[in-house]
Amino acid sequence: MGFTNEKKDRTNMFNQDKYMKGYRKRNRKQLNEERKLWTKLHPEKIKNYRHEDYLKHKEHIVEKSKAWKKTHGVYLAELRHKWRVKTLETLGGKCVRCGFDDVRALQIDHIKAGGAREIGGLSSIAYYKKVIQSFLNHEGKYQLLCANCNWIKRYENNEHLAPLKEVQ
Numbered sequence: 001m002g003f004t005n006e007k008k009d010r011t012n013m014f015n016q017d018k019y020m021k022g023y024r025k026r027n028r029k030q031l032n033e034e035r036k037l038w039t040k041l042h043p044e045k046i047k048n049y050r051h052e053d054y055l056k057h058k059e060h061i062v063e064k065s066k067a068w069k070k071t072h073g074v075y076l077a078e079l080r081h082k083w084r085v086k087t088l089e090t091l092g093g094k095c096v097r098c099g100f101d102d103v104r105a106l107q108i109d110h111i112k113a114g115g116a117r118e119i120g121g122l123s124s125i126a127y128y129k130k131v132i133q134s135f136l137n138h139e140g141k142y143q144l145l146c147a148n149c150n151w152i153k154r155y156e157n158n159e160h161l162a163p164l165k166e167v168q
């Protein structure tokens with residue numbers, strides 16, 4: 001008796017699987033739309049899932065990322081350079097004090113200082129993106145200074161006397 005029931009259940013399960021497969025195939029478009037809508041309505045959940053996924057595979061992801069960076073060093077350097085130039089151009093392309101415009105000696109200055117602490121944890125490209133966004137939003141946080149003016153500003157603000165900040 002028990003055997004028959006088990007067999008019956010298995011058959012049902014099999015059929016249900018097959019049925020669901022067919023159902024998904026027939027309604028793929030609608031299901032995709034529903035999934036998209038759900039994703040849109042639950043950004044926090046998606047973020048959590050992604051984060052959980054990241055934590056689960058963290059070691060593997062970090063290893064992979066390290067290996068990728070090793071083989072794409074030149075590419076990354078070029079990308080960083082591209083973003084640096086783009087950022088400098090967005091910020092006016094010249095020192096706001098003296099007008100010096102050679103990008104090789106232009107520096108992004110955090111107007112209210114404390115920049116080093118803020119950079120902590122951001123990759124340089126993410127930092128450039130942040131600077132550009134902030135500048136386009138007229139937040140008044142960043143400006144361009146040439147290396148000379150930047151050092152002079154440090155002396156004027158007595159930053160050269162301040163204890164060294166820990167960069168994270």
Ligand SMILES: [Zn+2]
Binds near residue numbers: 099100
């Ligand atoms: Zn200058």
